[in-house]
Amino acid sequence: MRAHPAGPRARLTVAEMLTVGALRGAEEVFLADGGGPVEHLVLAGELPRLRELAPDTVVVLHGEAASGGWSLASALHMAWERHAAAVVTPRVALSRSAALLARRLGITVLAVDRDPVEVALALAAEVARPEAERARRVAACAELLARESTVRGVLSVLNAELAGVPVALLVDGGLVAGRAAALRPGRGRTDVRVDVPGPGGRRWAELVAAVPEPSDGYAEYVPTLLRLARAPLLAASARGRIETARRTAREQAAFRLLRESAEHGRSVDGEPPAAGAAPPDREPPVWTSELGWRVEGVNTAVWIADPAGAQGSPAPERTTMVRAAWAERLPDLPLVADQGGWLSWWNQPRGAPGGGPPKRLRALVGDVARAHGAA
Numbered sequence: 001m002r003a004h005p006a007g008p009r010a011r012l013t014v015a016e017m018l019t020v021g022a023l024r025g026a027e028e029v030f031l032a033d034g035g036g037p038v039e040h041l042v043l044a045g046e047l048p049r050l051r052e053l054a055p056d057t058v059v060v061l062h063g064e065a066a067s068g069g070w071s072l073a074s075a076l077h078m079a080w081e082r083h084a085a086a087v088v089t090p091r092v093a094l095s096r097s098a099a100l101l102a103r104r105l106g107i108t109v110l111a112v113d114r115d116p117v118e119v120a121l122a123l124a125a126e127v128a129r130p131e132a133e134r135a136r137r138v139a140a141c142a143e144l145l146a147r148e149s150t151v152r153g154v155l156s157v158l159n160a161e162l163a164g165v166p167v168a169l170l171v172d173g174g175l176v177a178g179r180a181a182a183l184r185p186g187r188g189r190t191d192v193r194v195d196v197p198g199p200g201g202r203r204w205a206e207l208v209a210a211v212p213e214p215s216d217g218y219a220e221y222v223p224t225l226l227r228l229a230r231a232p233l234l235a236a237s238a239r240g241r242i243e244t245a246r247r248t249a250r251e252q253a254a255f256r257l258l259r260e261s262a263e264h265g266r267s268v269d270g271e272p273p274a275a276g277a278a279p280p281d282r283e284p285p286v287w288t289s290e291l292g293w294r295v296e297g298v299n300t301a302v303w304i305a306d307p308a309g310a311q312g313s314p315a316p317e318r319t320t321m322v323r324a325a326w327a328e329r330l331p332d333l334p335l336v337a338d339q340g341g342w343l344s345w346w347n348q349p350r351g352a353p354g355g356g357p358p359k360r361l362r363a364l365v366g367d368v369a370r371a372h373g374a375a
Contacts, residue, residue, distance in 0.1 A: 011037035011038060011039070011130065012037070012038045012126060012127060012130045012133075013036060013037060013038065014031075014033075014036065014038060014058070014085055014086045014108060015164070015212045016221070017038065017058075017123070017126065018110075018163075018164060019162055019163055019164045019165055021122075021123065021126045021133065022119055022122035022123050022126060023088070023110060023112070023119070023123065024163055025163070026088070026110040026111060026112050027091065027110065027111040027112075028108075028110060029094065029098075029099050029102055029109040029110060029111050030099065030102040030103045030107070030108060030109050031108050032106045032107055032108045033108070036056060036085055037056060037085075038056060038057075038058050038085050038086075038127055039054065039055070039056040039057065039085075040053075040054050040056065040057040040058070040127070041057065041058050041060070041120065041123050041124050041127040041128075042057050042058070042059050042060070043060045043062065043116070043117065043120040044059055044060070044061055044062070044065050044075070045061075045062050045063035045064060045065055046063065046064050046065055047064070047065055047071065047074055047075060047078065049065070050065070050075060050078040050079060050082070051078065053078070053079065053082040053084055054082070055082065055083040055084075056083065056084075056085045057082070057084050057085060058084070058085050058086045058087075058088065058123060058127070059075075059079050059084050059086070059087045059088065060088045060116050060117075060119055060120040060123065061075055061087065061088065061089045061090070061093070061116065062090070062116040062117055062120075066089050066090050066093045066116065067093060068092075068093040068094070068095060068098070069095070072089065072093055072094075072095075072098050073097070073098065073101055075087065075089075076098065076101055076102060076105060076107060076109065077105070079107060080105040080106075080107045084107065085108065086107075086108040086109070086110055087102075087107060087108065087109050087110070088109075088110045088111075088112060088116065088119060088120075088123075089109065089110070089111055089112075089116070090111070090112060090113075090116055091111040091112065091113055094111050134220075134221050137161070137221075138221070138224055138225065138228070141157065141158075141161045141225055141228065142228050144157045144161070145157050145158075145228055145229055145232045146232060148232055148236065149235075149236055149239060150236050150239075150240070151169065151176065151177050151233060151236045151237060151240065152177045153236070154177075154229050154232045154233050154236055155167060155168070155169055155177040155178040157229075158178070158207075158209075158225060158226070158229055159178060159179055161225060162209065162222065162225065164212070165209050165210060165211055165212070165222060166178070166179035166180075166181040166182040166209065166210050167179065167182055167207065167208070167209045167226070168180065168181075168182035168183055168207075168208050168209075169196070169205055169206070169207055169208075169233065170183075170205060170206045170207075170208060171204070171205045171206075176205070181210060182208045182209055182210045183208060183210075184210070185210040185211075186210070188212060188213055189210045189211060189212055189213060190210075190211055190213050191208055191209065191210055191211070192208070192209045192211050192222050192223055192226065193206055193207065193208050193209075194206070194207045194223060194226040194227055194230070196230045196233055196234065197230065197234070198234065198237075199234075199238075204234070204237070205233070205237075207226045207229060207230075207233075209222050209226060245316070248316075248319065248337060251334070251336050251337075252313070252336060252337060252338075254293075255336045255338070255343070258295065293334050294347040295345075295347065296347075296349075297347055297348055297349045297350050298347070298348050298349070298350055299345040299346070299347050300345060300346045300348075301343065301344075301345050302333070302343070302344040302345060302346060302365055303341060303342075303343055303344075304322065304341050304342045304343075304344075304365070304368065304369050305340060305341040305369075306318065306340050306341040306342075313337050313338070313339065314337050314340075314341065314342065319337045319342070322335070322342055322368065323335055325368045326342075326344075326368055329364045329368060330344075330361070330364055330365070330368070333345070333346065333361075344365075346361060
């Protein structure tokens with residue numbers, strides 16, 4: 001079996017085939033140079049077949065040529081002498097000595113679990129019509145991206161599709177989702193960046209991918225996938241903001257009801273009830289447990305003042321940042337945006353020993369406040 005590419009612009013590289021083609025998921029026994037173009041594909045079942053190899057050929061071994069031991073060593077030597085782009089062998093034929101030989105010769109050797117004949121058939125289609133293969137992969141990836149409803153889900157699809165090419169989403173230069181390795185391209189890699197517009201067309205975020213060099217095979221494919229991801233990312237971000245706003249509004253309304261209930265729970269003689277006491281003869285509303293709030297027992301208020309000094313509710317952006325930091329350090333405590341800042345409370349059963357919030361909780365609250373210039 002022999003396959004020829006359609007033209008010089010369409011040629012695949014071994015690195016691209018490992019990322020998006022039939023070789024994706026193959027074990028890299030040794031990767032010498034994945035940036036060279038693949039000119040031919042040969043399925044070799046016998047060693048004499050290897051004497052006819054042209055340079056820059058991907059060789060898929062099967063049968064006698066992939067029986068291991070002396071046969072595999074001879075196949076690697078012959079492929080190396082003829083400047084093959086890569087040798088693909090069944091994993092069962094591999095041995096430690098074969099891996100060491102590949103490294104010593106400096107030839108790319110890949111191991112697969114699938115039937116090598118099936119792999120060769122798929123690779124032949126890729127080598128013969130690489131542009132059609134790229135178009136097919138783009139269409140399949142677009143369908144997967146359209147199914148995702150979260151930012152992390154969209155980034156997961158990109159990183160799964162571009163195996164070996166880490167992708168990350170940055171907002172204001174900070175990593176929001178994806179793989180941090182995309183921000184450190186390292187030797188032999190370059191970064192590809194695509195702006196993600198937000199509402200009104202203004203730049204909202206940036207997608208970054210660390211692509212192997214030379215990037216001939218990725219020059220159009222990676223930017224195309226990153227551009228495809230922009231609309232799903234914007235939709236997922238908008239959905240997240242709507243859900244956050246909805247939850248925030250519900251929490252603020254619920255807290256106002258709690259506060260009104262406490263104010264109406266004053267004793268007959270006009271004196272306020274004991275600190276932390278629930279209104280007499282009243283059970284906490286059912287929605288407090290739905291929100292994950294604990295209000296029965298003794299509650300100690302925790303207050304963070306808005307650094308902007310505003311009397312109204314803090315800006316949504318500041319609330320988002322404070323809530324994110326709060327969730328990391330104090331996930332068990334609620335946090336509600338209130339007039340001039342953010343309010344929480346520490347709950348403990350009646351009669352529990354101790355004199356208020358523990359020192360560690362106070363320290364964590366202080367960390368959140370200082371991180372945002374608040375008190």
